[in-house]
Amino acid sequence: MNSMSRNKYRIGILSMQGATEEHAGQLRDLGHEPILIKNKEMLENVDGLIIPGGESTAIWRLMKKNKLIEAVQQFAQLKKPIFGTCAGLVLLGKSQVETEEPVSLKLMDIKVKRNGFGRQKDSFEANLDVKGIKEAYPAVFIRAPYIESVGENVEVLAAYDNKIVAAREDNLLVAAFHPELTDDNRFLELFLSMVGEKSVLMI
């Protein structure tokens, strides 16, 4: 057992709208404590944050209402790890392609195409090669966005059909798919290892 798996982390799951319970279950399976974040005070006591999938405009509006936009931006500035899945990826990105009402925390240097995989392929599964994960990872895509372009400090972790679907920039990790909807915990473990790295630095 390595030092990271011995630690138990408190991981916030932004609970405005969307898929929160599945993330909570997967965190519990790995021995960590999920905290459903409903207001900015609750952010103070977590080691990392997951922004789940759902509907990014709905999540954005509820974040505004609950004064969570600046609070999450500050959380990121403290270099605490944030993992955005699907709608969470949309929200973390700095800019979006062809959107009338951009919803963006302006944190990660990526340009996002919302619903990028189009209507025909609203939902699908694909085995992905992910940097840092040894064997193919079964990814579930649901009305998924993709990343059209990345800034120089962003590391691309996976692509599907020549479109970027997972990436990391320092303390920020994003996936266009839903790791919480499979029994395969390896993508979540990637995030937990980032939480481990950062908490070592903060001691």
Ligand SMILES: NC(=O)CC[C@H](N)C(=O)O
């Ligand atoms: N599964 C999802 O999270 C879908 C995201 C949705 N298409 C959005 O942009 O909000």
